[in-house]
Structure formats: C-alpha cells, structure tokens
Amino acid sequence: MLAFVLLMAVVGIATPQQFWPSLSFVGNSLADIAPFLLLSIAIAAGVKATGADQLIGAAFRANAGKAVMVAALVGALSPFCSCGVVPLIAALLAAGVPLGPVMAFWLASPVIDPEMMLVTAGVLGVEFTVAKTLSAIVIGAVGGYATVAIQKAGGFSDPLRGIEVSTCGTSAITKPAKPHWKFWDDKDRMKDFVGEFRRTGWFLLKWLSIAFLLEGLMTNNLPMDNIGQTLAGLGLWSIPAAAFVGVPAYLNGYAAIPLADTLMQMGLSKGAALSFMVGGGITCIPAMVAVKAMTRLPVFLTYVAIALTGSVAVGLLYALWGGVIG
Known part of the structure; x- marks a missing residue:
C-alpha cells in the first residue's frame, strides 16, 4: 500500500492531469470485479x-496427469476473471494441489469464460470464438504438462x-x-473462515490496487491507433x-473485444488479433502481479514464457x- 501511495504521488507530481482519472480507474476497476x-x-x-x-489436495495429487487436462478445461469454461481466480488458486496451492494443474x-x-464467449461471437464471429476457446485449453494443458515435466x-x-502448503500427511x-x-x-x-477471508481479501486489495493503477497509466498513454497501423503493416511478424x-495494452476480456475489432478493421489479421487477445x-x-506475488521468480518467468510463446503459436x-481454408 505504501508503494501505491508513492506511485500516486509520482503521478500527481509528474502528470497532475492524470491523478484523479488514475485513481478513478482503480476504484472503478475494483468495484467492477x-x-x-x-x-x-x-x-x-x-x-x-x-x-x-x-480432500481436493489428495484427489489432485493422486491423479496429477488427468488433473492437468481437467484444470485446463475447467479454467477455460469457468465464469471467473483473471483476478477472481486468484483466491481459488491460493486455496488450491495451500491445499497441496500440484503446481502443474x-x-x-x-x-x-x-x-x-462462458459470458465472454457470447460477446466475442456477437462481435468477432463464431469461428474466432472457437479458436480463442481452443487456444485457452491448449495453452493451459501444454503449460500444465510442461510444469509437471520441469518438476519431475x-x-x-x-x-x-x-503460502503454507498442506501435504495432508499421506492423504494421497x-x-x-x-x-x-x-x-x-x-x-x-468459523474463525478459520473469517481469518482466511480477511487474509485473502487484503492480499488482493493491496496487489490489485497497484496492478490497476499500472494498467490505467499504460492504457491511457499508449497510442493504439498508431500501434494498430504499425502492426497491420508487419505481415506475418504482426502475430x-x-x-x-x-x-501493456490489454484492458480486460470484454474491453479487448471492440479493441480487437477496431485493429482488424485497420488491417490486422485474425491470427494477430487472436495472439493479442490470448497473450x-x-x-x-x-494477472501477472498476482502470479508474481504468489510464486517465486522461476515459476513466474515460466508462466510468462508459456503465455507469450503459446499465444504466438495459436x-x-x-x-x-x-x-488453408481460404
């Protein structure tokens, strides 16, 4: 929270016109989610x-291989946003669920997520929506199995x-x-419930406040029109x-849909638009701030590497x- 206050102070001094819009962006983003x-x-x-x-930890440890694919499918179809899954992820990790799933x-x-599928299909088409859904499942599965291999x-x-991890003795x-x-x-x-609720809530409040502030500053200062025109002229390298x-340019799943539509109208290919939305x-x-807050640097770098290489591949x-189809 001290970092958040200091960052806001820098914004107020360096660009005073962005102070209140930035603070408002943080508040609105927190209220929305x-x-x-x-x-x-x-x-x-x-x-x-x-x-x-x-029970969850034991089940996942006993079936780690199958659990990776199940986790990828559930992740792609779950209604939670990238921030909303953080407390669930923390609970799974604390329960001793393997890092791969x-x-x-x-x-x-x-x-x-299911609602985003409908919105994406309405704006960008059913084919694009199917491609995005399959991309989520494939990248999740590949990342999970790669993590299992690294741990082995x-x-x-x-x-x-x-995060205190429960091994549950021989519960597997x-x-x-x-x-x-x-x-x-x-x-x-009940005391455990209240304590866990407070700890997780505070964890999310302090990290997401910084994350949304950084996100607001970046998106407000990126010239997306110029970037879109540049990307459209790169050919295959645009992906x-x-x-x-x-x-830095991605707002959230819903705000990115009209942005991707605009970029494609500028000439950006569907493949590049998919990479933009997935990556x-x-x-x-x-999402990155939450991952970095919960994991050590090697895991975080692996997460980012899989995300970027996977998004380029899809x-x-x-x-x-x-x-081929065309």
Missing part, C-alpha cells in the same frame, strides 16, 4: 474452513511465496478426513508483435488455418 472477488474469496475461505482442502488452470482461465526433472522445488494414499460442510456451526471453523503489445489476457497486468496456427 468486487462481486466476483467476494464470491471467489468466500469459496476459498469455505474450502479451508470445511476441511475440503485436504494449477498452472493449467491459471493459464486457461483469463482467456475466456527437479525444478520448481520451492515454487511458492508466502490414505483417505483424508471427511469435510465438515456446516462450518458455521463450529466456532473454530508475435501483437502478443507482446497485448501485455494479453493471460499476461494482463493484474496465432500462427489460426493464420495457417485461415490460409
């Missing part, structure tokens, strides 16, 4: 209070920062204790360029598909 965040925080806190985290879920979830080779031995083999679903009847469990431009969605500033494949 508040319902989703409160729901996901409550679910995460409830999982811990009921003891279901041990969590990485798959984290990569797939920000790209699309001895990497990511200590991947998390500030021995059946864990049955969850106590009516946790509100138990004083200690990797669009993926990297998506990192920008996974690596949007709030853009090239979509361009190839369009060329």
